[in-house]
Amino acid sequence: MALETDLNRIARLAAARHDEFEVLRYTVELLEDELSDAALDALVDALAAPILAAVDCTRCANCCRSLDVYLTPEDVARLADGLAIPTAEAAARYVDHEAAEAAGEWGKLRAKPCAFLRDMRCSIYPHRPESCRTYPALTPDFRWTLPDILEGAGGCPIIYHVLDALIQRLDSPL
Numbered sequence: 001m002a003l004e005t006d007l008n009r010i011a012r013l014a015a016a017r018h019d020e021f022e023v024l025r026y027t028v029e030l031l032e033d034e035l036s037d038a039a040l041d042a043l044v045d046a047l048a049a050p051i052l053a054a055v056d057c058t059r060c061a062n063c064c065r066s067l068d069v070y071l072t073p074e075d076v077a078r079l080a081d082g083l084a085i086p087t088a089e090a091a092a093r094y095v096d097h098e099a100a101e102a103a104g105e106w107g108k109l110r111a112k113p114c115a116f117l118r119d120m121r122c123s124i125y126p127h128r129p130e131s132c133r134t135y136p137a138l139t140p141d142f143r144w145t146l147p148d149i150l151e152g153a154g155g156c157p158i159i160y161h162v163l164d165a166l167i168q169r170l171d172s173p174l
């Protein structure tokens with residue numbers, strides 16, 4: 001499966017399809033009776049599987065370079081463990097509480113691009129924050145998190161292609 005992964009082209013494609021993506025948002029809300037949340041999540045997971053297999057995140061790393069990474073105390077404890085430093089030291093070095101507060105979060109990684117990104121790979125992969133593990137977080141609750149997912153369509157080839165695949169699938173009878 002050959003998919004477009006050039007980030008400039010993905011950004012242009014997503015911008016050009018903004019209205020189409022908004023229609024998708026309304027459509028999945030309207031289909032709530034015909035397509036339950038669980039059924040929609042299952043459909044999205046099925047559509048995403050080949051896309052996740054085809055897109056090599058180690059050749060992209062755009063989320064690690066451009067997104068805010070919000071943290072929980074558990075994330076910082078795991079990070080400290082991975083770095084073999086005290087939790088208080090990890091918190092002092094890497095966590096910005098003030099910036100996180102504005103977004104109603106407990107903490108946020110200080111650096112953007114992420115300080116742990118090395119040669120397009122996560123240097124703390126086994127100890128990475130929970131939000132990094134779940135990104136792009138298509139499911140569960142695709143229907144209700146779609147507005148947030150749509151915001152990432154221009155910066156993440158996986159999101160873009162899953163939305164594209166879902167639009168095509170919903171154009172056919174369910």
Ligand code: SF4
Pocket residue numbers: 055056057058060061062063064135136155156157158159
């Ligand atoms: S999750 Fe999306 S933005 Fe992040 S590296 Fe993979 S394709 Fe790129």
Ligand code: SF4
Pocket residue numbers: 063064065069114115116117118121122123124125128129132
């Ligand atoms: S911690 Fe790792 S996965 Fe998370 S943003 Fe940084 S480099 Fe990416």
